[in-house]
Amino acid sequence: MSAAKWPENHSQSKALYERASKVMPGGITRILPWQEPFPVYAGSGSGAYVTDVDGTRRLDLLNNFASLIHGHAHPAIVAAIQEQVTKGTAFTLPTEPEVALAETICARAESFEWIRFSNSGSEAVMCAIKAARALTGRSKIVKCEGVYHGSYDYAEVSLDSSPENWGDDPKSIGYSKGVPEGVKNDVVVIPYNDVEAAERIILANRDAIAAILIDPAPSYFGFIPVTEEFIGMIRRVATEIGAVFILDEVITFRVHAGGAQTRFNIKPDLTVLAKIIGGGFPVGAVAGLRKFMQVFDHREGKPLLPWSGTFTANPITMTAGKIALDLYTQADSDRMDVLGDRLRAGVTEAFANAGFPGQVTGFSSMFMVFGHQRDIRDYRSGYSNKEETKWVTRLQRNLVLEGYHIAKTGKAFLSTVMTEADVDGFIAATERAARLAVKEAAEA
Ligand SMILES: Cc1ncc(COP(=O)(O)O)c(C=O)c1O
Incomplete structure (x- = not known):
């Protein structure tokens, strides 16, 4: 995966955002991809990966918010x-x-x-x-x-x-x-x-x-x-x-x-x-x-x-x-369960190793990262205060730098074209991103 420097190296995304700001409120059409100081603009997608307009390739765990079960351009x-x-x-x-x-x-x-x-x-x-x-x-x-x-x-x-x-x-x-x-x-x-x-x-x-x-x-x-x-x-x-x-x-x-x-x-x-x-x-x-x-x-x-x-x-x-x-049979869905469990177990361990005060929830091909460790059974027990939300924001930003897209809210989705190696790469990147988040929090 190419080294991702963001936002410094994203001149094309920055230029697009400047154009967009002149013609769209807040420079965007959907609130979901907004990111300080400007969003990364997608150039193309193939399988599990998206390449942005500046040429950086990342594993796409957003999948147009859960709509691309087979990734991009199957x-x-x-x-x-x-x-x-x-x-x-x-x-x-x-x-x-x-x-x-x-x-x-x-x-x-x-x-x-x-x-x-x-x-x-x-x-x-x-x-x-x-x-x-x-x-x-x-x-x-x-x-x-x-x-x-x-x-x-x-x-x-x-x-x-x-x-x-x-x-x-x-x-x-x-x-x-x-x-x-x-x-x-x-x-x-x-x-x-x-x-x-x-x-x-x-x-x-x-x-x-x-x-x-x-x-x-x-x-x-x-x-x-x-x-x-x-x-x-x-x-x-x-x-x-x-x-x-x-x-x-x-x-x-x-x-x-x-x-x-x-x-x-x-x-x-x-x-x-x-x-x-x-x-x-x-x-x-x-x-x-x-x-x-x-x-x-x-x-x-x-x-x-x-x-x-x-x-x-x-x-x-x-x-x-x-x-x-x-193309999405029960066998594919079963495989998503196994891959999802692998990811959640790995991320849980990565958070513990990094001293990151969060958790990962979900099942099958859906998961979400939280900046707290409370037992969640409804909206109120899941509700994050500002500090808890900040943990997720930091982690997500660091993951973009590592070459992985998840939602700013911590939500993400697997697709059938993802492999065990993709998931293991994500787990390793999450540990690095979590360690950096802990360091950033200590310095803030
Ligand atoms: C559970 C649920 N219901 C309804 C919708 C609305 O679907 P759409 O974005 O296609 O309008 C969404 C979108 O994310 C959703 O997650």
Whole structure:
């Protein structure tokens, strides 16, 4: 791996950032890659690696935030896309690739009887919530504190609550100023993995709840899996009160060929999908039992919830998604478990060797680094104060210097094209990056 000097040697990235600052607020389009004093700009990607515009190659553990299960520019996906591009990129008419991807996904999990596509996970979350409202005639949704479900106002409520405002029972906090009171009033926030409190809060609102929205391993607190007791309670209570149980598998679909629901035996009514099912292109989907999905069916007149979108189910995304999923078998997913365990064990040891006061969490191909060592079971126990956050920021920056991309928040993802040697290299680099972070903290 080439020696990475950053930001000093990044004249092209710096120049691009200066141009970008003149035409985009903060010089960026997405908040995620922002990095002081300017982000590294990607030039190209191949397999597990990204080369930036200044020619430095790094192992990419971001994988466009968990959407590239086979890394960059997988040859089979590239070849199929090249062929499809020559036939047309978007039609108002339906296409065969759309049917083929729908068949592929529906074969993956018991609850996927029908599916509809969208262009992003956020859009799919919005459609699933609107579907639940149309089915029940109710307006409220239930979501867990500190869990990310994309950018629909309702799904964002209480995403970044803090000790100053979160209350005893989680309060409904708008994500930005000006969020309508109606939005906050229509979101019932529950603590993750707390069966007793969550059930009590849900039942207090029982007649107004359209949907219960759950991520089986939320990224914001380190991909901690939902407990069997908690998800069992959600399933039971949703049925009891006549609400729709929506499972957000936008990220977790990667933890098994049939998603987290197959791995953990979860029985949702509707599931939201995105990321890896698009093979590297923009995508989202809602899949579920016919009884619920019929809300979109127009065949008996106007559907309860019409669905549209100009680029929905475009054949580029559909073609890439099908190949990506065909190449992601249960054996591949099992291998991700083993590789992920190797990484987490190695990083835990590296932190201990370096005297770094943190931990690594997660399972399968997902992991997250924290600047504290508390036992994490929900948003509050995972919540990092400023000092704890600084440990992760220092580590991430030092990892960029070492030739590895993880998110500034400490989140990262493996892809199928990564090897044991890639993981071992990452572990060794993490120990050096952690030692440097300890030194930097002592000097600060
Ligand atoms: C769990 C979860 N749900 C929904 C979304 C939104 O998906 P998208 O970014 O495609 O809109 C994300 C995105 O990271 C996510 O992690």
